[in-house]
Amino acid sequence: MRQELILQRKLQKALWCGKGVCPTIHERWDGLRDEIITHTREPEVARTVGAITHQQHNLFGYPNEERGLWLEFEGNGMRQYYEKRKSEVVYFVGCKTSFLISQHQQALGVLKELASKGVDFAVLGPREWCCGMPLQRLGMKEEFERHRQHNLQEIEKLGAEKIIFSCSACYSMWQEAYQLKGIELNLVTVYRE
DSSP states (O other), rough: OHHHHHHHHHHHHTTOOSSOTTHHHHHHHHHHHHHHHSSSSOOOOHHHHHHHHHHHHHHTTTOOOGGGGGHHHHTTTTGGGOOSSSSSSEEEEEHHHHHHHHHHHHHHHHHHHHHHHHOOOOEEEGGGGOOHHHHTTTTHHHHHHHHHHHHHHHHHHHHSSSSSSSHHHHHHHHHHHHHHHHEEEEEEOOOOO
């Protein structure tokens, strides 16, 4: 029981890092996965992550329809970006950036930078699901594959040739597990004022 509680705390720390994107996130998840595999019982928090992500398609348990609400705060036609049906460039926002208010300025910064450069792009909004990194790292292969296939289908529907990320975890997940051909992936950094 004590080991399970320790694993739960480690998993929670990895999930809810207050810094936004942790540079060592993959090492942290790999270490947690290895620890979980060595135990006979899956920690309750791992089951919870799986259930929440399966039901709501994000790590936070919010209705996924709210994934694009941060665009509503800005007004001035920003909603147009997630209502697009075709676009060569897609900004894949990620769970943390979509749902954590502290991360919204980062997303808005990316949006404004792309718009100021005249880039025609789309944001998936409610059509975006979690990249699946926590699911894959916890060994939940079927659920990860479900999320991966959904996101790939949405990108295909848009006819995208380039995907932009501001979340390094999402970017790394797409690079290593999504196996894309002919689609360019870019990680951008936007500094907040």
